[in-house]
Amino acid sequence: MTYDKKKFRVVNHKTHSIDGVGLMQGRSFYTDDLAEQNSLVIKILRSPHAFAHIKSIDVSEAQKLNGVALVLTYKDVPHVSFSRAGQGYPEPSPHDKFILDEYVRYVGDEVAMVAAIDERTAEEALKLIKVEYEVLEPVLDFETAFENKSVIHPEDGICEMFPIGFDPKKNVAASYEMEVGNVEEELKKSDVIVDETFYSQAQAHAMLETHSSNARLDEHNRLVIYSSTQTPFHMRRIMATTLGLPVSKIRFIKPRVGGGFGGKQAFHGEFFCALTTLRTGKPSKMVYTREEVFGASYTRHPMRIRMRIGAMKDGRINAIDCRSLSDTGAYGEHSLTVFMIVGSKVLPLYNKVDAVKFGGQVVYTNHVPAGAYRGYGAIQGNYALEATIDILAEKLGMNPKEIREKNSMREKETSPIFEIMGEGTKGTAMIMESCKLPYCIKRGAELINWKENWPRKVVGENKVRGYGMAIAMQGSGIPFMDMGSCTIKLNDGGSFNVLVGATDIGQGSDTLIAKIVAEELEVPLEDILVYSSDTDLTPFDCGAYASSTTYISGNAAWKAAQKMRARLIKEAAAFLGVKEDDVEFDGKLFTAKDKHVSLYDLSVQWLYNKDLHQVSVTESYFGHVSPPPFMAAYAEVEVDLETGEYEILNYVTVTDSGTTINPMLARGQVEGGVVQGLGMACFEDVKYDKKGNLLSNNFLSYHIPTHKEIHKLTSEFADSYEPTGPFGAKSVGEIGIDTPPAVICNAIYNATGVRVHTLPITPEKILKGLKELKK
Amino acid sequence: MLVTFYLNNVRVSYDVRPDEYLAETLRSHGVKSVKVGCNETSCGSCTVLLENRPAMSCGILSASIEGKHITTVEGIQEEAARIAYFFGEEGADQCGFCNAGYALTIYALKRELKNPTDDEIKDYIVGNLCRCSGMQSQLNAIKAYLKEE
Numbered sequence: 001m002t003y004d005k006k007k008f009r010v011v012n013h014k015t016h017s018i019d020g021v022g023l024m025q026g027r028s029f030y031t032d033d034l035a036e037q038n039s040l041v042i043k044i045l046r047s048p049h050a051f052a053h054i055k056s057i058d059v060s061e062a063q064k065l066n067g068v069a070l071v072l073t074y075k076d077v078p079h080v081s082f083s084r085a086g087q088g089y090p091e092p093s094p095h096d097k098f099i100l101d102e103y104v105r106y107v108g109d110e111v112a113m114v115a116a117i118d119e120r121t122a123e124e125a126l127k128l129i130k131v132e133y134e135v136l137e138p139v140l141d142f143e144t145a146f147e148n149k150s151v152i153h154p155e156d157g158i159c160e161m162f163p164i165g166f167d168p169k170k171n172v173a174a175s176y177e178m179e180v181g182n183v184e185e186e187l188k189k190s191d192v193i194v195d196e197t198f199y200s201q202a203q204a205h206a207m208l209e210t211h212s213s214n215a216r217l218d219e220h221n222r223l224v225i226y227s228s229t230q231t232p233f234h235m236r237r238i239m240a241t242t243l244g245l246p247v248s249k250i251r252f253i254k255p256r257v258g259g260g261f262g263g264k265q266a267f268h269g270e271f272f273c274a275l276t277t278l279r280t281g282k283p284s285k286m287v288y289t290r291e292e293v294f295g296a297s298y299t300r301h302p303m304r305i306r307m308r309i310g311a312m313k314d315g316r317i318n319a320i321d322c323r324s325l326s327d328t329g330a331y332g333e334h335s336l337t338v339f340m341i342v343g344s345k346v347l348p349l350y351n352k353v354d355a356v357k358f359g360g361q362v363v364y365t366n367h368v369p370a371g372a373y374r375g376y377g378a379i380q381g382n383y384a385l386e387a388t389i390d391i392l393a394e395k396l397g398m399n400p401k402e403i404r405e406k407n408s409m410r411e412k413e414t415s416p417i418f419e420i421m422g423e424g425t426k427g428t429a430m431i432m433e434s435c436k437l438p439y440c441i442k443r444g445a446e447l448i449n450w451k452e453n454w455p456r457k458v459v460g461e462n463k464v465r466g467y468g469m470a471i472a473m474q475g476s477g478i479p480f481m482d483m484g485s486c487t488i489k490l491n492d493g494g495s496f497n498v499l500v501g502a503t504d505i506g507q508g509s510d511t512l513i514a515k516i517v518a519e520e521l522e523v524p525l526e527d528i529l530v531y532s533s534d535t536d537l538t539p540f541d542c543g544a545y546a547s548s549t550t551y552i553s554g555n556a557a558w559k560a561a562q563k564m565r566a567r568l569i570k571e572a573a574a575f576l577g578v579k580e581d582d583v584e585f586d587g588k589l590f591t592a593k594d595k596h597v598s599l600y601d602l603s604v605q606w607l608y609n610k611d612l613h614q615v616s617v618t619e620s621y622f623g624h625v626s627p628p629p630f631m632a633a634y635a636e637v638e639v640d641l642e643t644g645e646y647e648i649l650n651y652v653t654v655t656d657s658g659t660t661i662n663p664m665l666a667r668g669q670v671e672g673g674v675v676q677g678l679g680m681a682c683f684e685d686v687k688y689d690k691k692g693n694l695l696s697n698n699f700l701s702y703h704i705p706t707h708k709e710i711h712k713l714t715s716e717f718a719d720s721y722e723p724t725g726p727f728g729a730k731s732v733g734e735i736g737i738d739t740p741p742a743v744i745c746n747a748i749y750n751a752t753g754v755r756v757h758t759l760p761i762t763p764e765k766i767l768k769g770l771k772e773l774k775k
Numbered sequence: 776m777l778v779t780f781y782l783n784n785v786r787v788s789y790d791v792r793p794d795e796y797l798a799e800t801l802r803s804h805g806v807k808s809v810k811v812g813c814n815e816t817s818c819g820s821c822t823v824l825l826e827n828r829p830a831m832s833c834g835i836l837s838a839s840i841e842g843k844h845i846t847t848v849e850g851i852q853e854e855a856a857r858i859a860y861f862f863g864e865e866g867a868d869q870c871g872f873c874n875a876g877y878a879l880t881i882y883a884l885k886r887e888l889k890n891p892t893d894d895e896i897k898d899y900i901v902g903n904l905c906r907c908s909g910m911q912s913q914l915n916a917i918k919a920y921l922k923e924e
Contacts, residue, residue: 014864014866016859016860016863016864016868017863017868017869019871020859020862020863020868020871021855021856021859021860021863023859023868023871023874023875024848024855024856024858024859024862024868024871024874024875024877024878025808025848025852025855025856025859025875025878026807026808026809026847026848026849026855026874026875026878027808028807028808030807030810030872033807205906206906207870207872207906208810208812208818208820208870208872208873208904208905208906208907209810209812209870209872210811210812256870256871256872257870258810258812258870258871258872258873259869259870259872259906259907261906287811289814290812290813290814290815290818505870506869506870506871506872506907507869507870507907508869662866663866664863664864664865664866664912665866665869667866667912668866668867668868668869668907668908668909668912670909671908671909671910671911671912672869672906672907672908672909674909675908675909675910676906698813698815698817699813699815699817699818699904700817704904704906705910706901706904706910707896707897707900707901707910707913707914708897708901710909710910710911712911713909713911715909
């Protein structure tokens with residue numbers, strides 16, 4: 001059903017976040033705020049070596065220290081391999097991790113755990129643990145990992161859940177190949193071929209709230225875990241399986257979460273809290289230090305991507321070949337799925353090709369593990385593809401805007417890639433029911449004045465402004481795999497509790513779901529009371545990942561609200577003694593000709609006076625398609641030719657995310673994504689020394705964008721309606737991050753003639769390129 | 776050792792260790808609005824006002840504040856709600872973890888600088904990191920709050 005957007009009352013109108021005031025006032029509902037006052041404090045002894053085997057470990061001195069409650073090594077924990085990735089079942093990531101292991105595979109890997117009465121005692125105890133290591137030769141260059149004589153996972157008991165190309169003896173976590181048509185044949189027919197290789201770096205999530213969890217036993221001796229997580233239901237399942245407990249013995253509660261960006265999809269301290277509390281009976285907590293977040297959680301997968309693109313003289317692109325190599329670090333969380341997104345949410349942008357090929361490997365190294373991170377492969381692929389498209393355009397003598405307009409996806413079109421590539425498995429065919437990409441390209445060009453400005457403007461003796469662009473797409477959840485659900489319960493007085501498993505991690509999903517329910521029921525937004533997420537109290541949800549919340553959980557909330565509305569009308573009709581079809585409901589009154597009754601009166605009566613019962617409904621939703629949001633992005637960049645330094649004067653985005661349920665939060669998602677992407681494009685870089693020690697382990701050595709770097713963001717949305725989305729909405733959480741590396745790369749090239757093939761695009765690289773050009 | 780100071784204008788005496796920092800002291804006494812994002816004075820989440828000036832409480836030795844006035848967001852609840860209004864108007868509020876620290880910095884900024892330029896505002900708030908927003912919405916919200924009489 002298509003709705004007239006003009007008739008929306010709440011959806012698509014500006015509203016403040018429902019929790020905005022409380023959070024600004026400092027209400028204490030983040031994970032560590034809710035730890036038991038007398039929790040045992042957990043600290044981890046971490047490996048000083050990039051790769052080593054533990055020959056012996058002596059914890060006797062640590063155990064004797066006053067105040068130490070528990071010390072655990074690999075000898076004391078279940079030897080069950082699992083994946084910390086926090087995905088659905090069965091996971092597309094290899095089961096290659098043990099809670100603690102006799103091998104350590106990166107500097108920072110867990111060696112032993114201490115739980116003590118306070119932090120100082122726990123840290124003191126760590127110093128008393130004596131470990132003898134057999135130091136092994138690490139693999140620190142991912143291009144040498146394949147079939148390296150150092151095998152990072154030589155151990156028994158690790159496995160894949162279904163074929164993902166897992167080959168640990170060759171240091172391969174996953175591999176993938178696909179081809180549509182015959183790329184080599186089509187390339188031979190092409191008038192012009194470009195062949196370019198790009199490198200993208202590891203990026204840190206750097207959410208402000210560090211990883212945090214705590215545990216306690218309730219009065220039924222069930223394990224209750226508070227966790228700063230994006231996936232409470234997956235965590236419950238994975239923990240139960242790994243510890244050999246029934247799911248019924250574990251309750252996960254997700255309180256407020258201080259940012260995730262994919263980093264909190266995975267497990268961090270939850271197993272250590274669980275084991276400590278189960279074995280001591282006492283509450284426990286573990287809060288990562290900032291250094292641990294940088295050095296012992298996850299990064300974005302670094303990649304090498306080779307793009308070969310063939311085109312005809314008239315600018316028609318006929319073949320794309322994308323070969324990739326991805327570095328998953330010490331463990332294979334999200335190895336296959338991030339890798340596949342490099343192809344599946346990037347290459348369909350140019351859907352008119354006769355042949356397209358994608359493939360390569362994900363290899364282990366002795367670096368901090370890579371995991372889920374906003375963009376999830378699309379940002380890496382977008383950098384390589386969209387920079388190569390500009391190179392191709394120049395070779396063809398075309399405007400970069402024109403080549404994109406000619407070859408990119410349009411409404412009602414499709415790509416064979418959708419059916420072939422899914423989330424670690426086969427995909428789902430779909431037609432683009434909503435795709436305003438042509439409008440996004442056109443409007444963005446107007447906003448940056450592309451016609452006048454491209455490719456460059458000289459503004460001073462050594463100052464040049466360059467203009468660059470890129471287009472991007474993402475998805476909206478994982479079809480047939482990810483499910484969200486929603487329970488709505490009527491209270492006396494006419495307010496509604498909305499219980500959702502959907503995981504608000506700061507992106508504003510509680511507000512979004514409240515708006516969807518308020519729109520459908522026509523009641524005031526303040527009468528919608530959202531609670532998320534608690535595995536005991538709220539219905540199931542896959543969690544916040546894969547740009548799924550608006551589309552999957554939003555659709556579940558919409559279905560539940562529709563059901564509640566129908567139920568209320570049915571019951572009001574019975575009360576009034578009229579036919580359902582004759583009843584109208586305006587959010588307050590049920591009216592049928594001359595008869596009427598208020599929601600207020602009925603809600604009180606049902607609980608206290610007559611025909612006593614609780615009105616509640618539950619609905620679930622899973623996607624049959626994953627409608628992509630689209631974006632066109634442009635930047636104006638001013639470069640100092642003497643120093644190579646540059647500033648981004650304006651970053652323009654025009655986004656098609658369907659109906660924006662909350663226009664202000666949608667803009668916040670786009671701009672937050674853009675700025676995080678600019679960090680990756682311009683300066684963020686996870687760096688190691690030659691022994692594999694992390695050099696970028698705090699906010700001084702790892703700089704994230706601040707107010708000083710951001711000058712102007714121009715963010716607009718296309719008028720678009722996705723017929724399968726809730727009130728026409730598609731996702732918006734990830735799309736913003738995808739374009740900056742390619743846009744900045746293209747703008748810098750247009751300003752200076754220097755093409756930077758490795759991220760981040762630093763002044764040093766630009767200056768080096770300028771010097772080479774002068775030769 | 777015992778340290779006596781004014782917490783949101785209430786005189787309190789807490790037993791602290793000589794090497795204890797204020798962020799830990801406040802959180803251990805239930806002031807959980809003070810968030811620890813880095814514990815090395817580089818993110819601003821633990822911002823408090825020390826004699827009405829923003830300071831990162833993870834870098835203040837608790838023993839050093841004898842007799843001083845400390846303000847946390849609990850001490851400026853109404854102003855925090857006003858600031859939240861302007862953040863809401865601009866869509867600048869997301870995960871909220873940095874917000875209490877931001878509120879204190881912005882509150883102090885309004886009282887310290889009259890008619891600041893954009894660059895002066897940015898210099899004042901640059902120590903408060905945010906990973907969610909695109910910065911521009913926050914800047915616009917702050918400017919609107921500063922204009923309000």
